[in-house]
Amino acid sequence: MAQVHEEEHVKISKITGEMLLIVSDALFMLARENPRFRAPDSILQLENSHGRMTRAEANAFLCACFLEYRSDKTDVWDNVAFFTEETLNETEKLWHEIVYHTREGWDDRFFDYNLHPEPKIHARLYQIATLMVRFYAGDGRQIWTGYEDDPEMVYKRLLLLRIPRSTACLVIGTLKDLGYVHGPFDIVGDIVDSRVLGRMICGDGNGITPAKARRLARMLSPEDPWSIDRPLYMIGSTWCGPGPKCRACPVKLSCVFAISDELGIRPDPVFRDNLFGKKSHQKTLKQWQ
Structure with a gap:
């Protein structure tokens, strides 16, 4: 029985890893092929943006x-x-x-x-x-x-x-x-990033905290999570809002939420558990009194 459970865990881990790779490829492709998904947010684009800021x-x-x-x-x-x-x-x-x-x-x-x-x-x-x-x-x-x-x-x-x-x-x-700071760093990890990553990878944008969103981004882009921040923000602010517009979204074929919605099924929470572990329920002191 334990061996069967172990085999299932290995299979789930493999599927989860493949899903992470699919999502990562979709986000990077979006940034490579469309300047809108890689341009900086800031309008502070001086002619010499690598010079000294006043x-x-x-x-x-x-x-x-x-x-x-x-x-x-x-x-x-x-x-x-x-x-x-x-x-x-x-x-x-x-x-x-x-x-x-x-x-x-x-x-x-x-x-x-x-x-x-x-x-x-x-x-x-x-x-x-x-x-x-x-x-x-x-x-x-x-x-x-x-x-x-x-x-x-x-x-x-x-x-x-x-x-x-x-x-x-x-x-x-x-x-x-x-160009003023160099080196890898995290995504913003706000409600938009959390919703997009939760839907794309887990099929559900609820319950993905900023800390979990940043962990997922590190899995998708270990060398520099920030490199996928712009695509996440653009997807979240344009298509993946509280009322998602999956049919128009450019990454719908790489999104668990969009595919599940199209097929009329609910994603299995076991994949979320594999990424973050199951919630443990501890009794509070009040419950013991």
Whole structure:
């Protein structure tokens, strides 16, 4: 009986490995054959993107990242450009200008500055500004200068600002695209990436946490997970939303969710278990009392 179970496990592992290879090939092919799936997100495409970024450019770039420019809720880049170029007295001192306000005063300028439609994101920028001034003297370049070949250290320095891990990954990935940081690093791992990877590999976008999404990306692209971030983002924001448009999706033939939906079947959760292990249910102290 144990031998049969072992043979089934080996068979499942083989199928899972083949599925990972199919998904990986589909994502890389998409990036190779379509420039739209490999172009950097950032509009900060200077003529010499591998040159030295000015303090004003670095701060504006970080501000847009901290305002979650991928959320598609507003045109963050234009808002930041107007804020830094038209509203502030000194664009070089973006973070100092923010902390010149009191916290209450900054919150009161939510509608005036119009940086983001969500008050909590506007408010979070004030906390980030205070930490930017404290740790990096208000100069965003200090976060990565001297650590250009060590993205992991840049990541740790970004987390000092108490920003979400997905935002820190986005900053590093975009810096990689622009040529300011070098070396392999993780995908953003936000809700979009998690949904796409969950559907493509497991047949279900629910329950894939950011940590699991990053683990899957490392399996698909061990040399540099970031190289598949752009295709994942484009697929997730265009076709693989909460209401998926599988028939129009360019990777539908390599997606467990799309194929299962076409066949009218439900994917077997055993493949998810093989990737992440089964959930263990522990009794809490309250249950024992």
